[in-house]
Amino acid sequence: MNRRNNSKGKVCLTVDLEFLNQKSLSESKTKAESFDLDQDEIVENLLSLLDETDSKVTFFVVASLVEENPGLVERISDKGHEIASHALTHKNLREMTKEEMRDEIGESKRILEEKINEEVLGFRAPGLKILGDKVFYQLLDEFNYKYSSSKIPSLPIPGWYGDLSIPMKPFRISEFYDFEVDNRIFEVPVSVNPFLRLPFSGNWLRLLGHNYFYWSLDKLIEKDIIPVFYIHPWELMDLSAVSNLPIRNKIRSGTWLFNKIRKVCERYEIDSVRNILDINKNKD
Numbered sequence: 139m140n141r142r143n144n145s146k147g148k149v150c151l152t153v154d155l156e157f158l159n160q161k162s163l164s165e166s167k168t169k170a171e172s173f174d175l176d177q178d179e180i181v182e183n184l185l186s187l188l189d190e191t192d193s194k195v196t197f198f199v200v201a202s203l204v205e206e207n208p209g210l211v212e213r214i215s216d217k218g219h220e221i222a223s224h225a226l227t228h229k230n231l232r233e234m235t236k237e238e239m240r241d242e243i244g245e246s247k248r249i250l251e252e253k254i255n256e257e258v259l260g261f262r263a264p265g266l267k268i269l270g271d272k273v274f275y276q277l278l279d280e281f282n283y284k285y286s287s288s289k290i291p292s293l294p295i296p297g298w299y300g301d302l303s304i305p306m307k308p309f310r311i312s313e314f315y316d317f318e319v320d321n322r323i324f325e326v327p328v329s330v331n332p333f334l335r336l337p338f339s340g341n342w343l344r345l346l347g348h349n350y351f352y353w354s355l356d357k358l359i360e361k362d363i364i365p366v367f368y369i370h371p372w373e374l375m376d377l378s379a380v381s382n383l384p385i386r387n388k389i390r391s392g393t394w395l396f397n398k399i400r401k402v403c404e405r406y407e408i409d410s411v412r413n414i415l416d417i418n419k420n421k422d
């Protein structure tokens with residue numbers, strides 16, 4: 139049986155690879171510093187699952203991880219997955235000066251490219267938080283990125299993200315904003331449920347459950363939109379016993395989510411951002 143002939147459509151899975159003790163575990167007041175869980179094993183399990191289901195994904199990697207764990211990014215890249223940047227330190231770009239932001243965007247690309255020997259095309263802002271579209275996209279342009287995946291066309295979630303004016307499909311920055319920027323740069327928005335306009339990635343997937351998740355995917359595909367969603371490797375670990383985490387980070391972490399990801403890889407054709415944008419083909 140050829141799975142691809144039976145697939146329910148194409149879906150873009152992205153994996154935000156960051157330290158467990160980073161602020162990524164949301165804006166929790168208590169940073170999960172007592173964490174001593176090993177992400178390597180779970181990333182290896184995920185890579186095996188992706189292999190088994192013939193899936194290619196995009197890993198948005200916090201570049202300072204490369205120093206901590208030199209082999210990991212190479213192993214992911216060797217499997218044929220796309221490596222993109224999730225900044226240098228995973229700090230909130232909204233709280234940075236332009237120079238600090240330049241460093242996060244430029245240095246992360248340099249470090250990742252040196253490691254994998256391949257061009258890094260994409261950038262995702264930590265927490266999907268950026269301040270000032272013009273400054274942000276012009277910096278991506280300066281460092282020759284081809285896309286960002288840092289926006290989400292959801293209802294505004296106060297303190298987080300969300301902007302209903304953003305298209306639900308990838309769009310050219312130069313056609314949407316009125317500032318000067320290379321016309322080849324795209325924004326690839328993280329998808330939302332097209333009716334409720336709520337996200338279905340990460341915490342949302344675990345909190346709202348699988349019916350909501352598949353309903354979101356199928357309705358987007360019906361509308362001819364390739365769903366783009368993200369998970370974090372730490373969500374694939376059982377966090378129920380970790381005391382200093384908010385409940386939203388713990389609920390259905392571990393096996394429940396891992397099984398959902400297996401199902402989605404079996405049911406749909408999973409591809410990376412660079413492939414759905416067809417960037418390699420359009421290379422000049």
Ligand SMILES: [Zn+2]
Pocket residue numbers: 154156162224228264265
């Ligand atoms: Zn992140």
